[in-house]
Amino acid sequence: MNTTALDTILDKAWYQGSLTKEEITFLLSLQDGEDVTKLFRTARAIKERNFGNRVFLYGFVYFSTYCRNNCSFCFYRQSNKESFRYRKTKEDIIQLACALEDAGVHLIDLTMGEDPLFNDGARSEALLEIVQAVDDSVELPIMASPGVLREDRFASMHDAGTDWFACYQETHNRDLFTRLRPHQDYDLRYNQKVWAQRAGMLTEEGIMIGVGETIRDRAESIIMMGLQGVQQVRAMTFVPQTNTPMEKKRSPPFREELVTMAVMRLVHQNKLIPASLDIEGVKGLRPRLEAGANVITSIIPPQKGLAGVAQPELDIDTGERSPTNIEEMLEGLNVTIAPLSEYRGLINSWKRRLTVEVLA
Ligand code: SAM
Ligand code: MD0
Ligand code: SF4
Numbered sequence: 001m002n003t004t005a006l007d008t009i010l011d012k013a014w015y016q017g018s019l020t021k022e023e024i025t026f027l028l029s030l031q032d033g034e035d036v037t038k039l040f041r042t043a044r045a046i047k048e049r050n051f052g053n054r055v056f057l058y059g060f061v062y063f064s065t066y067c068r069n070n071c072s073f074c075f076y077r078q079s080n081k082e083s084f085r086y087r088k089t090k091e092d093i094i095q096l097a098c099a100l101e102d103a104g105v106h107l108i109d110l111t112m113g114e115d116p117l118f119n120d121g122a123r124s125e126a127l128l129e130i131v132q133a134v135d136d137s138v139e140l141p142i143m144a145s146p147g148v149l150r151e152d153r154f155a156s157m158h159d160a161g162t163d164w165f166a167c168y169q170e171t172h173n174r175d176l177f178t179r180l181r182p183h184q185d186y187d188l189r190y191n192q193k194v195w196a197q198r199a200g201m202l203t204e205e206g207i208m209i210g211v212g213e214t215i216r217d218r219a220e221s222i223i224m225m226g227l228q229g230v231q232q233v234r235a236m237t238f239v240p241q242t243n244t245p246m247e248k249k250r251s252p253p254f255r256e257e258l259v260t261m262a263v264m265r266l267v268h269q270n271k272l273i274p275a276s277l278d279i280e281g282v283k284g285l286r287p288r289l290e291a292g293a294n295v296i297t298s299i300i301p302p303q304k305g306l307a308g309v310a311q312p313e314l315d316i317d318t319g320e321r322s323p324t325n326i327e328e329m330l331e332g333l334n335v336t337i338a339p340l341s342e343y344r345g346l347i348n349s350w351k352r353r354l355t356v357e358v359l360a
Contacts, residue, residue: 006035010042013266024219027263036259043262043292050270051294054338057326058107058143058274058297059100062307063088063130067113069147071181073211075241075312076113082243083312086305087117093130094137099301101138103323106343108140109166109297111309114147128153128160135161140340141347143204148188154199163347165196168206168234171213172221180211193228202350206234209260210252218260222267229357231350232272232295235260237279239310254280258291265292278308281315282325286333299323 009023019027030036064087070077076085088096097108110131112118118127127146135142143164144157157165169189170180177186193203205228207213207221218235225233237257240247257279264273275288278298285296300306302319315321330337 006030006038010038010266014042014046016269019267021216021219021223024222024263024267025215027266028215028218028259030259036255039259039262039266040291043265044290046265046269047273047292047294051338053335054294054342055289055330055335056107056272056295056338056343057105057299057323058109058295059097059103059105059323060109060111060278060298060300060306060308061088061093061096061100062111062309063093063096064112064115064118065307066115066117067147068116069114069181069184071184072245073180073208073238073241074309075244076309077244080241080243086307087115088306090130090133094133096301096304096306097134097138097140099304100299100323101140103301104327104337105299105323106140106338106340107143107164108134108138109143109145110134111145111166112147119146119149119153128156131157131160131162141343148184148192151191151195154195154201157196158199158201162201163351164204164232165192165201166204166206166232167192167196168204168208169221169224170206170208171211171217172207172224173213173217176212176217180208193230197229197354200351200354202232202347202354203228203230204232204234205230206236207260208238209235209257210238210249211246222260222264225264225268230271231347232274233264233268234274234276234297235264236276236310239279254284254287258287261288261293262291276310277315277321277326278310281311282320282329285326285329289333289335296326299326 065076065085067076117123141163144162145166174186196203205225235257272295273293274295274297275293276297300316300321302322
């Protein structure tokens with residue numbers, strides 16, 4: 001059999017060689033079915049070498065859909081007067097977090113729009129109080145996804161119990177960033193991850209696929225994610241939302257997200273990579289796990305009035321995104337749910353390393 005350029009790059013990745021930007025771009029450009037299958041096979045093998053066939057489950061609590069920003073892609077942008085919004089009370093949030101814990105997730109992701117009522121003026125402590133209250137009520141690690149915070153908030157976010165800080169750049173192309181997130185500061189958003197790490201938190205970076213980025217932009221982001229020292233990296237396909245400036249833009253084929261995810265696995269072999277239920281719903285799980293993802297995110301309990309982000313309603317009230325349904329689905333997918341102790345061990349080892357790196 002002839003050894004192709006693709007085989008050589010996949011071999012290099014398998015033996016943990018670091019891929020050049022050209023090689024990453026080459027992989028991201030793969031279209032041919034046979035080639036893409038080979039890429040996924042290698043991504044899956046690398047995932048299994050690092051994590052076995054075990055996955056982690058993240059419960060998603062989008063507790064306020066109010067937002068002061070106007071991201072062009074987002075259903076919950078401030079100017080969308082037709083988006084139904086809600087703000088959950090502290091008691092509701094605690095109850096939701098406890099229900100997710102009982103159902104067996106490994107982490108609670110507390111997400112909000114940039115809602116001034118949780119983070120500003122007289123209410124500047126409200127977000128911290130929510131994190132603290134959830135931390136007091138569940139034994140699980142906590143991720144916060146509150147958008148942009150002031151630098152002086154990070155130490156208290158850590159002390160209140162935040163283990164992970166998620167804030168996605170969406171792209172590392174500054175011009176595109178400005179089109180996607182008008183009137184938002186690229187460096188301020190980038191620094192969220194720097195400040196979170198300094199305060200002792202693990203961090204997640206992410207990009208969107210199909211928002212006008214080039215293949216080289218995607219490659220650049222994958223490289224930047226390494227330099228940023230984050231522990232979790234994601235790619236999510238853009239899903240058009242009604243009443244937004246990007247409502248007429250179509251999603252690219254999901255294959256592009258899967259290929260990006262697989263290349264992320266080759267480059268970031270020991271990081272966590274989510275398969276989000278928020279893009280294609282539950283039917284998107286298998287292809288994402290087969291492309292190298294090892295975390296299932298956006299698990300949402302049904303009938304609690306909670307929304308997703310890219311798919312505000314898909315599969316939520318039918319219970320298909322509920323923890324029990326996900327568990328049943330996994331039985332057919334040849335993956336098992338990792339014990340909580342394994343997840344804790346992993347994040348504790350990263351946190352110890354973070355301390356050494358920040359102090360160095
Ligand atoms: N408001 C916070 C923020 O912007 O960081 C946290 C929640 S925000 C809604 C979480 C992420 O969802 C965004 O960073 C973006 O990557 C993703 N997202 C939002 N709308 C989307 C869409 N229409 N399609 C795909 N992903 C989307
Ligand atoms: C997800 N909808 O995991 C969620 C969200 C925020 N940290 C995560 C984008 O898909
Ligand atoms: Fe607000 Fe986040 Fe939506 Fe942007 S992506 S409008 S910051 S909720």
